[in-house]
Amino acid sequence: MCGIFGTINYRISEEKALDCLNRMIHRGPDGYGIWQEDGVTLGHRRLSILDLSENGRQPMSYADGRYEITFNGEVYNFIEIRRELMSKGYTFKSDTDTEVIIAAFIEWGEKCLDMFNGMWTFAIWDRLEKKMFISRDRFGIKPLYIANQGGRIAFASEMKAIMPLLDKTDINRSLIERYLKNPHYEMQDECLVEEIKRFPAGFCAWIDASGNIEMKRWWNTLDHIVDVPAAYEEQVEKFRELFLDSCRIRMRSDVTLGTALSGGLDSSATICAMAHIMNGADNDRVNNDWQHAFVATFAGTPFDETRYARQVTDHLGINSTFLNIDESVSYDELLNKTYLFEDLWVNTQIPMMKIYEQERKHGTLVSLDGHGADELYCGYNFDALRALPDAHFKMHDVDNIIRAYVDQLSDKEADVNSSEFKKKRNRIYVDNLIHYYGRRILGKPAVDSSYTGHPAWKELDNLNKALFVSTHETVLPTLLRNYDRDSMAASVEIRMPFMDYRLVQYAFSIGWKSKLHDGYTKSIIRDAMAPFMPKDIAYRRTKVGFNAPINNWMKTCYREMFADIMNSADFMNCDLIDNPAQVKADFEKVLNDDSVSFSFACYHVWNKLQLFLWEQAFIKEKGRR
Structure with a gap:
């Protein structure tokens, strides 16, 4: 790279x-x-x-x-x-x-x-x-x-x-x-x-x-839909075959390999696949120096997944490097990282950049990471609800979809026979069907996309249409850009086994049930990779995501820096921000109101503050080193 x-x-x-x-x-x-x-x-x-x-x-x-x-x-x-x-x-x-x-x-x-x-x-x-x-x-x-x-x-x-x-x-x-x-x-x-x-x-x-x-x-992925086995168990076998081969050829390198490990399903599946591959023979050009896991920790915040990552490395018997990201960077470094990133995103990329800096520092130049699986195989619980119209009023299928949705939000597994679950299921189901059929009555597509005119689009079920948009038009393209910038800022190459074109084709060739089987998100990945992973990780239902705890940071390590920026004349006169005084007021709200959400801190404060940082760092080149 x-x-x-x-x-x-x-x-x-x-x-x-x-x-x-x-x-x-x-x-x-x-x-x-x-x-x-x-x-x-x-x-x-x-x-x-x-x-x-x-x-x-x-x-x-x-x-x-x-x-x-x-x-x-x-x-x-x-x-x-x-x-x-x-x-x-x-x-x-x-x-x-x-x-x-x-x-x-x-x-x-x-x-x-x-x-x-x-x-x-x-x-x-x-x-x-x-x-x-x-x-x-x-x-x-x-x-x-x-x-x-x-x-x-x-x-x-x-x-x-x-x-x-x-x-x-x-x-x-x-x-x-x-x-x-x-x-x-x-x-x-x-x-x-x-x-x-x-x-x-x-x-x-x-x-x-x-x-x-x-x-x-x-x-165009829609030109490359493939035939898949009819039985779910055979689909799992085929996915396993494709994924292991994808990891194998991505281990071809003349420099040290590693993984940015979160403890979630995707990164854990990736490093466990690497371990399995190295137990085999005849791995042409595959580097056997791969046992390097790097984990970003956020002690005391909801984003910390240290214990899950440790389960994986203990299972594999390999060492790991834990990086506790709880200190602010200097203003000059923040400008430099903004210059290197050169685009905008709703949360700071500092944790991601820091983890790849650690990889580079420890001699790992290629990182096999789990990006792409959520968008392709339904890893986000809100996407799971897009499958409700596909259930066609079959309540067993509806229960599995709702279970995949609610279980991601709690460590406690839902009891589908309880009155509490049924009440929640009925409300969510009715709300989503009203939205779905309301759009159809108005002559609007259930899923907006620039691909609706393609003949193969009509063959996709509702869930796969939503995931196709996330993969090709919205979420994933943004994440691919972000991780390219984050890793390359540290001179580290990211490789993404889930983004093998064969796995992308496969993702949109299987039906929605293969992604939400038995009430699990990304079920086909879980069932395919469970033999190589700790069972608790393979079938862990909760999801955290790799994000900077920006609301916590605003109250702690970045409080003084952000306050100084917002009190400066340059910030107050930045014409990229509609109302700098309101941004400052929203920042004060984050500081003084514990009920303020993570989302509020991202969209109302960081999102506006970064416009100022971007102009200073990138346009005026104050971030260039």
Whole structure:
């Protein structure tokens, strides 16, 4: 994983190219490369993961120098693709996936993308045809931004690397206004800087030497629904097979592996799968130095899951590093982290950045994490309620859905035969059906989506429609962006086994019952991975989530800093905030009213405060180091 940069039809000096690249030095601290010719620049900041020698240096040339590539990400099945290419006569000088990508592109053209299992953005310049091919992975795990100034093209892994080349820099105030109403803007092409656009996930493009761009969508999950076994038990077996293979190929690395472990189902399943894989044989290029778990703890808050994480590491017999995040960072560090993050989110990313800093400090450069499972396989209890119309008035199924919903909120398992449960079930069921059928009567879809016109959309049940939107349009794209920034700020590569395209296909090919079987959220994951995990973790019903306890922090370690900021003239005069005085009043409310919720602290205080921090850190570059 690295940082890439480039221009087309835009002559810049090597010094200017290096200035752009070095704004992403955190993405690639192990070296850099720049290639330039006739108004084309390709740049690369390297984080060495595969083939640590100079043979892995980028930009990389191939076919006697006809092609040049800059690449960010990983193609996990590169070994299998390389073998097929070698059987066709291709030769390789390195042991990298980068060289395999170029050869695959030469052999199969755009169709090579269908063969890749991984996460990526890359640009290949054909010196003979004077054209560039750019691609972003299926789900946008790796970021890519692009600016077009009258045919002068610049692109990079982060916005900050493009900004030195802009004729002007305008804050996208309209997007900020929309963000404050709905924080999920990652699947829009608009960015917080008006002159920069987001290159969309699952798209590729051809760009000629004059800067003309031809965009093409190469991936839509709805085009790839697969046949699945009819029996739930067979579906579980198939999921297990896919997940273990996904973890196996993501353990291919020439540097140390680890896991950011929460003690929840997803991260626990991931590290337990790693342990199981290492008990097998013939693990091609899999690194056996994987026994490194890193746990963020929040002592004295509802977000602390230390005891669950310890159960997992004790079960596996491995050591773990516990990081108690209870101290504030300095104002300068807060600005720096805001600069590195460069986007907006409703809660601070400090805990996530800190945990990856610890991984880096302890020599772990690749982290296999559990992101994506909640959105794909129904991990959030509020999503479970979207299955109620799918139950078709079968009360046994309704009970299982409601049970999945209520049990996530309490350590005590619900008694479906109790009058208390039935009363709650009836209220929730009626409320949700009124909403569902009310929308249908009004001619509105039960689930809003830009995919409703696709023939396969109509075949999805209501739960899977809701999860599809979360996966492709709202929640997950935002989380993928966040974790890319959080990990790369510390020069650590995240790999996500649940985001293997085969598991994404599978998720929307099975029905809702396979995700809520027997009243459990993510039931197919639980039943598939239970043989390798502590049973209490596999079938733990409560869910906490990895969040900063921002309401607690406002009253303790960040109280003085936030108060100083809000008392400053710069904050009171920040025109990105509609009413700074009200934000200050809301902050006082958090301090003095113990009944104020976590959500209130996020949306009414942090969400506004970060606008000031973002402008200071990113636009005015006070966070740059």
